[in-house]
Amino acid sequence: MSRLDSFIRRMLAQRACLNWAAEAxxxxxxxxxxxxxxxxxxxxxxxxxxxxxxxxVFEREIRAHALSLPPERYLILGDIADxxxxxxxxxxxxxALAHVDLGTSDAGAYEALALRIGWLxxxxxxxxxxxxxxxxxxxxxxxxxxxxSGVKPGRYYxxxxxxxx
Ligand SMILES: C[S@@+](CC[C@H](N)C(=O)[O-])C[C@H]1O[C@@H](n2cnc3c(N)ncnc32)[C@H](O)[C@@H]1O
Numbered sequence: 001m002s003r004l005d006s007f008i009r010r011m012l013a014q015r016a017c018l019n020w021a022a023e024a025x026x027x028x029x030x031x032x033x034x035x036x037x038x039x040x041x042x043x044x045x046x047x048x049x050x051x052x053x054x055x056x057v058f059e060r061e062i063r064a065h066a067l068s069l070p071p072e073r074y075l076i077l078g079d080i081a082d083x084x085x086x087x088x089x090x091x092x093x094x095x096a097l098a099h100v101d102l103g104t105s106d107a108g109a110y111e112a113l114a115l116r117i118g119w120l121x122x123x124x125x126x127x128x129x130x131x132x133x134x135x136x137x138x139x140x141x142x143x144x145x146x147x148x149s150g151v152k153p154g155r156y157y158x159x160x161x162x163x164x165x
Pocket of ligand 1: 035036037038039040041042043058059060061078079080081101102103113
């Protein structure tokens with residue numbers, strides 16, 4: 001498969017999972033967390049499909065398109081290894097939905113970070129909240145769900161946060 005085809009499939013999977021998740025959290029109150037603003041494409045999509053939700057964005061370096069910049073009060077700048085911890089006391093409410101899209105050019109470093117993301121994210125989430133991720137999160141309290149039809153398993157990941165304490 002060409003890199004272009006692979007990129008297109010990844011974007012289609014990302015959109016399908018975000019659209020599915022937006023419906024899945026319809027009855028769960030709470031903000032949305034976007035981990036990795038990047039160019040701002042998925043942030044822009046989230047605010048379009050969930051216009052009534054507050055969206056908090058975690059990013060260490062702002063490089064987004066000018067039209068996809070979150071308002072300053074919703075931007076949490078710094079390394080998520082630190083900011084997800086401080087966010088526990090900063091966020092006004094636990095989140096209904098989180099999207100993890102933190103890829104870096106260093107695949108090894110991302111794999112190492114991925115081992116921690118689930119644990120850092122879980123305390124910020126509502127019970128039954130949904131996490132959509134471009135990386136597998138290995139946390140027992142996160143229940144792995146099937147991805148929407150058309151999304152190849154392993155291309156994107158969806159989890160429901162266990163309601164059990
Ligand atoms: C693939 S891009 C995100 C793309 C974005 N979702 C979009 O649709 O345009 C990944 C982003 O994650 C950010 N990032 C990677 N590791 C991070 C970390 N440890 N803490 C905070 N941000 C991080 C990078 O700076 C980069 O902007």
